[in-house]
Amino acid sequence: MPRHWKRSVSALIGLVLCSLVWSPVKAEQPNEMKELIVLAAPRHEQHYYADVADDIFDFHVAFAREIMKRDNVLVLADSHSYKDYVKALGEDAVGKVPAEDIWIRDFGLANPAHPVLFRYTAAGQGGRSEGQAEADFVQERLTRVMMEAGLTYKAMRLFNDGGNLVEDNDGRAVLSRKFLRDNGLSEAEARKVLKKELELNHIAFIEADEQGGLEHADGVVAFVEPNTLIINSYPDDPNYAAKLRTDLKAGLPGVDLHEIVTPYDGSEIYDERFGSACGLYTNMLVTPHRIYFPQFGIPEDSIALEQIQSVTTKEIVPIRSDQVCHMGGGVRCMSWQLRGENVQKLFEHLAATDWLNGG
Numbered sequence: 442m443p444r445h446w447k448r449s450v451s452a453l454i455g456l457v458l459c460s461l462v463w464s465p466v467k468a469e470q471p472n473e474m475k476e477l478i479v480l481a482a483p484r485h486e487q488h489y490y491a492d493v494a495d496d497i498f499d500f501h502v503a504f505a506r507e508i509m510k511r512d513n514v515l516v517l518a519d520s521h522s523y524k525d526y527v528k529a530l531g532e533d534a535v536g537k538v539p540a541e542d543i544w545i546r547d548f549g550l551a552n553p554a555h556p557v558l559f560r561y562t563a564a565g566q567g568g569r570s571e572g573q574a575e576a577d578f579v580q581e582r583l584t585r586v587m588m589e590a591g592l593t594y595k596a597m598r599l600f601n602d603g604g605n606l607v608e609d610n611d612g613r614a615v616l617s618r619k620f621l622r623d624n625g626l627s628e629a630e631a632r633k634v635l636k637k638e639l640e641l642n643h644i645a646f647i648e649a650d651e652q653g654g655l656e657h658a659d660g661v662v663a664f665v666e667p668n669t670l671i672i673n674s675y676p677d678d679p680n681y682a683a684k685l686r687t688d689l690k691a692g693l694p695g696v697d698l699h700e701i702v703t704p705y706d707g708s709e710i711y712d713e714r715f716g717s718a719c720g721l722y723t724n725m726l727v728t729p730h731r732i733y734f735p736q737f738g739i740p741e742d743s744i745a746l747e748q749i750q751s752v753t754t755k756e757i758v759p760i761r762s763d764q765v766c767h768m769g770g771g772v773r774c775m776s777w778q779l780r781g782e783n784v785q786k787l788f789e790h791l792a793a794t795d796w797l798n799g800g
Contacts, residue, residue, distance in 0.1 A: 476728040477513045477784040479777040481540035485521035496764040502529045504760055536796045541579040547602035548580040549777040554610040555640045556594035559601035564655050590790035592783045599624050604657035604774055611667035612642035613693055617649040619656040645692025651716050659773050663723045665753040668696050673703040673723055699752050704741040715769035726773045731755055735762040735772045
């Protein structure tokens with residue numbers, strides 16, 4: 442999503458494209474059953490979000506409280522919103538680390554099992570050269586924190602948003618063909634580099650259901666188990682539905698496909714350059730043990746819950762998303778996943794710099 446200011450981005454590309462890794466004193470390993478889920482509050486001066494700032498806060502707090510019952514959560518906030526988040530969630534769940542956008546999935550590390558940093562695309566900031574300059578600036582602030590903390594990841598020169606990589610953490614992934622166009626690659630070329638860098642075995646490339654804009658795969662499909670994929674239903678567009686299934690089966694041999702009810706609602710869209718995520722249950726946040734599952738306060742919610750529960754043994758955690766879905770995202774789009782030593786390194790860094798105590 443775009444911000445309405447301009448910043449110099451000289452020397453930032455180098456930071457985005459390079460990873461610096463170091464090993465701090467090893468602390469106690471985190472609980473392997475828990476994921477760290479990071480949320481990003483809008484900066485106070487971001488006028489773009491002014492009309493929906495309260496809705497974002499309410500969504501974050503409700504989402505974070507559900508996460509805290511099961512996993513670990515960290516909200517990145519600026520000095521203006523820090524106290525409000527601390528009052529709602531406690532100091533341990535909030536860091537005074539301003540993020541430049543709320544859609545942290547897209548410009549943070551992708552694929553928590555094998556972390557990789559793509560170059561954030563201009564589409565998330567409205568497109569064109571100005572959008573790419575802002576996208577680089579947005580990503581640079583988070584990249585600085587990751588580098589200073591010594592997080593371990595691979596940095597790639599390829600353009601992609603985290604929302605356009607849906608993986609099962611068992612060697613399979615789905616991306617939209619926007620990835621090919623953004624990088625000038627054929628499917629064969631893209632498969633070769635992604636298999637090597639992300640340790641993947643099978644990759645499916647699909648057409649997005651809405652052309653132009655973000656074209657993220659995570660609004661179309663979601664892995665809930667290895668090689669078990671949930672896909673939207675498209676009763677009004679059987680040709681697209683058939684093509685989607687063909688592409689997925691071609692790229693993911695033996696994939697187990699399950700349609701989910703898809704009451705898409707585009708009646709209220711916050712920014713005409715981006716679509717709505719209202720009614721898209723595929724925009725779920727999947728961890729090794731749980732699924733944080735969007736709900737919209739509509740009759741289809743219960744149907745979708747039954748459908749998802751029938752194809753996975755993971756715990757399903759309903760998350761109301763109707764406050765924010767009209768902005769084009771929700772449960773998955775607003776969350777960044779870290780696990781293993783990267784969690785330890787991040788918290789050690791934030792504690793050492795006093796960012797976890799409002800310093």
